[in-house]
Amino acid sequence: MEIKVSPLLLLVGVPDVRPQAAQTSVEYYTKKETPMKTLYTAEATVQGGRGGHAQSADGHLDIKLSVPSEMGGDGGQGTNPEQLFAAGYAACFQSALIQSARRQHVDADLSTIRAQVGIGPNGKGGFELAVTLNISIPGVEKETAEKLERRSSNGIKRASEAQLAQGNRV
DSSP, rough: EEOOOEEEEEEOOOOOOOOGGTTTOOOOEEEEOOOSSSSOOEEEEEGGGGGSSSEEETTOOEEEEEGGGGGTTTOOSSOOOOOHHHHHHHHHHHHHHHHHHTTTTOOTTTTTEEEEEEEEOOOOSSEEEEEEEEEEOOTOHHHHHHHHHHHHHHHHHHHHHHHTTTTOOO
16 A cells, blocks of 8 residues: 655755854854754764765765756765655654554554655745655555554654744754
């Protein structure tokens, strides 16, 4: 059984935390407004922007980045932030789906999630992401699969809304 989730729009950006002109010697800025207990923090460093290089602090991620030709880049051999976001979002959603299914005594271990992440201008000088999830749960009836999808989506939606309420852009 495969269901397609309606596109989810995410606003991309961060609150303006730039320093006053007199503070230009500061090398980086941190703004943390997290009401939750943090279990894990991922850290990565990028040099060269969308056409550069990314590496996680633990060294497990070490990749070349390339700008897709559709965005005016060379479409090189590297990955791009949208591909990374699609993989991460699909992985998190599937974990939520499997957990929700277990609570309902449903086996969703063979499920697959295909995330499509599109990027485009938001009309305000920035960009938006559109996410479409294609969910397959073999051996599960359509009604049950849709119920599991809603429960998983609601959990992710509540987490995103909490971040937005704190002034953070997801």
